[in-house]
Amino acid sequence: MENNSLFEAIYKRCSVRKYxxxxxxxxxxxxxxxLTHSMPQLDPTISMKVHLVQDGYKIQNISRGIVGSYGKISAPHYLVVTSEEKPWFMENIGFSLEYLILKLTTLNLGTCWIGGFIKKSLLKDIIEIPENHIPVIVISFGYPLNPEEFKSRNLSYNLSEEIEPDPDKYYDSTTKLVAATKRKEINEIVCGKLDETWLSIMDAVRHAPSAINSQPWRFYKEGNLFHLYGVKRLKIAQTLEHINKIDLGIALCHLVAAAQLKGKKLELKASENVERKGLNYFITVIEK
Known part of the structure; x- marks a missing residue:
């Protein structure tokens, strides 16, 4: 039942900026x-903490110091995520916190990922940050000012044919970003033939949120393996590439939630010799 509600939340969730x-x-x-103490993690050995800030004005007062925020978002409450810096720590945050966000969505609460690169000094009087942690991301939450924002979106994949896209089109990191309400088609994010079940799963991935809607995830299917990559950015967009690591974790969370609903048993592992031009390898999903 939980997986079904999380799957529905994927199509219900949207970035809420007014509360x-x-x-x-x-x-x-x-x-x-x-819930902040029971989230799944990609790597449980990574020390991560979700700080609940009940007095929203405390975060609003430092909002100018949160790089990459969507202007000033005034919410009644916020989550501040801190973590130690280890391999996969950004992806780990994306995976875990998107699970939490989907759970909040099932409670009819609005949420929004806000920025990154927060100065530790700005938070010293708001939360107690573990000595080996850095602040990574802020998430606003509360009741949406406009409940109509929570209208579920229709499934939009085409079940009439299997997909085998041209992988060469994925390598251009200078492609213009699409509008915030747009999503790439499945054949723009997946290379390989998909049956009806995997089309449904990948459509859930397609609806994952990402920084400035950059949708950086790319999947290459080889038999029962799905290799997940992030798009490499030009030097001037290195900050976006760093934040996109969170987005990869978010996409993986959507994939796992949808796959579990469909009865798929998955294993996650790092593979070797799977590098591809213009892409940063992240992880391999194995269908067991």
Whole structure:
């Protein structure tokens, strides 16, 4: 039942930038705080912490110091994520926090990923950051000012044919970003033939959020293997490439949630000798 609700949340979730100016009930905040302690992680050895900031004005007062924010978002509550810096720590945050965001969506709460590269000094009077942690990302949450934002989007993949795209079209990192409401087609993010079940799973991946809607994930299918990559950016866009690591974790969260609903058993592992031009290898998903 949980996987079904998370799958539905994928099509219901959207980035909410305007919230009702009312705090959540204490019981609900307590439930959310408990959820922050039970999220799955890609790598449980990575020390990560989700700090619940109940007084939203404290984050609003430092919003100018959050690089890459969508202007000033005034929400009643925020989550501040801190982590130690280790391989996969950004992807780990994306995977874990998107799971939490989907859970919040099932509670009819709006959320929005906000920026990155937060100065530790700005947060010293707001949260207690572990000594070996850095602040990574902020997430706003609360009741949407406009509940109509939560209209579920229709599935949009074509089940009439299998997909085998031209992989060469993926390598251009200078391609213009599409509008925020647009999503790439499945044949723009997956190389390899997909049956109806995997088309459904990849459509869930296609709806994953990403920084400035850059949609950096690319999958290459080889038998029962799906190699996941991120798009390499030009030197002037290295900051985006760094933040896109969170996006890869988000996409993987969508894939796992959708695959579990479809009865798929998956294994995640790092593979060797799978490098591709213009792409950064992340992880391999194995269908067992």
């Amino acid at each position: 009702k100016n009312e705090p959540l009930a204490h019981g609900l905040l307590k439930q959310i705080e408990e």
